[in-house]
Amino acid sequence: MTIPFLDLKAHHAPLREEFLGAIGEVIDSGAFASGPFVAQFERDFAAFSGAPYAVGVGNGTDALWLSLLALGVGPGDEVITSPSTFLATAEAISFCGATPVFVDVDERTCTLDPARIEPAITRQTRAIIPVHLYGQMADMDPILEIARRHGLMVIEDACQAHGAAYKGRRAGSLGITGCFSFYPGKNLGAFGEAGAVTTASDDLRKKIMALRDHGQARKYHHDMIGWNGRMDGIQGAVLGIKLKRLERNNELRRAHAAAYGQALEGIEGLIAPVEAAYGQHVYHIYAVRLPDPQARDQVLEEMAARGVQCGIHYPIPVHLQEAYRFLGYGPGSFPVAERWASQCLSLPMFPELTADQIAAVVRELKACVQAVVHRAPTVAVA
Numbered sequence: 001m002t003i004p005f006l007d008l009k010a011h012h013a014p015l016r017e018e019f020l021g022a023i024g025e026v027i028d029s030g031a032f033a034s035g036p037f038v039a040q041f042e043r044d045f046a047a048f049s050g051a052p053y054a055v056g057v058g059n060g061t062d063a064l065w066l067s068l069l070a071l072g073v074g075p076g077d078e079v080i081t082s083p084s085t086f087l088a089t090a091e092a093i094s095f096c097g098a099t100p101v102f103v104d105v106d107e108r109t110c111t112l113d114p115a116r117i118e119p120a121i122t123r124q125t126r127a128i129i130p131v132h133l134y135g136q137m138a139d140m141d142p143i144l145e146i147a148r149r150h151g152l153m154v155i156e157d158a159c160q161a162h163g164a165a166y167k168g169r170r171a172g173s174l175g176i177t178g179c180f181s182f183y184p185g186k187n188l189g190a191f192g193e194a195g196a197v198t199t200a201s202d203d204l205r206k207k208i209m210a211l212r213d214h215g216q217a218r219k220y221h222h223d224m225i226g227w228n229g230r231m232d233g234i235q236g237a238v239l240g241i242k243l244k245r246l247e248r249n250n251e252l253r254r255a256h257a258a259a260y261g262q263a264l265e266g267i268e269g270l271i272a273p274v275e276a277a278y279g280q281h282v283y284h285i286y287a288v289r290l291p292d293p294q295a296r297d298q299v300l301e302e303m304a305a306r307g308v309q310c311g312i313h314y315p316i317p318v319h320l321q322e323a324y325r326f327l328g329y330g331p332g333s334f335p336v337a338e339r340w341a342s343q344c345l346s347l348p349m350f351p352e353l354t355a356d357q358i359a360a361v362v363r364e365l366k367a368c369v370q371a372v373v374h375r376a377p378t379v380a381v382a
């Protein structure tokens with residue numbers, strides 16, 4: 001049995017006719033760039049996220065970057081964020097001319113550790129970007145409290161956390177903005193690139209709408225220098241259809257995670273992911289940990305050889321990426337993030353995963369861990 005890491009074909013097949021109908025409507029209307037299909041999705045996604053407004057943009061990286069620009073973050077400013085993320089979080093900060101300042105993550109959740117934020121705050125600090133990694137929200141209350149005390153803005157990187165909750169409030173409704181990606185593999189994925197910013201501020205909504213459209217509030221009247229960061233009409237139409245199934249699909253992911261958790265209990269040398277008591281994890285990624293980094297790499301390879309596609313999210317923390325070498329961090333700067341990077345292994349996770357597939361993943365994983373972790377270290381692995 002071959003088990004994919006994610007199965008978009010199975011995800012889309014039952015809705016094919018509905019997608020084709022909606023795309024047909026966009027073709028007939030000619031509303032390809034922004035327009036009514038995007039506006040409808042913006043209303044629906046805002047309602048889903050519990051934020052008053054949502055603004056559709058080109059992708060999740062745009063959502064982060066345009067948020068920072070709209071909030072006036074620029075050269076000379078520092079923005080605190082997590083090194084355990086996809087590069088885009090830091091790139092958005094850099095593309096404003098500001099400097100990312102990393103803070104280590106929590107050992108259990110791999111999200112920004114509130115206890116380590118305050119020592120990193122300087123007179124240049126303007127904002128904090130917690131990353132809701134893997135579909136689990138960062139511990140927002142203490143982060144918001146620190147931000148309030150120091151007059152900082154909190155921007156949520158919710159690119160992996162559509163529908164995740166913190167004490168009953170959904171991702172994107174706690175920060176001054178929430179940034180979402182609808183990259184095809186995300187829990188809510190477009191047929192290409194798309195993203196959104198959620199916010200409670202009408203002023204920010206207007207600014208981001210202007211920024212995504214060359215700074216024009218009225219056609220060919222440019223009040224500011226903006227960019228082309230619009231969402232496609234087709235993506236708006238497709239996302240509207242998929243949004244109606246998101247809650248159910250997140251429930252399926254949670255059920256799969258529970259099944260994995262139960263089945264993986266008692267595998268020696270393997271740590272299953274934990275759901276923090278404060279919230280609801282939506283398992284964009286189901287990441288286990290294997291304490292021995294070499295064993296992790298070998299298990300990844302052996303799983304692939306046995307037909308089970310796994311992944312690593314992410315193998316190199318941002319502070320150790322070549323692109324950010326100039327910041328002067330090095331190995332040991334953020335030990336928890338570095339440990340996660342060397343130990344984590346993402347198992348197949350998608351709503352259509354079957355009980356048989358879960359059983360097969362667990363069976364193969366047990367066999368691989370047995371073979372690798374308990375193998376004498378001198379024995380070479382093919």
Ligand SMILES: *Cc1c(COP(=O)(O)O)cnc(C)c1O
Pocket residue numbers: 059060061062085086088089131157159160180181182183194195
């Ligand atoms: C996917 C992702 C992004 C970037 O989103 P794109 O739509 O690919 O630009 C940013 N941050 C995190 C945590 C992500 O997972």
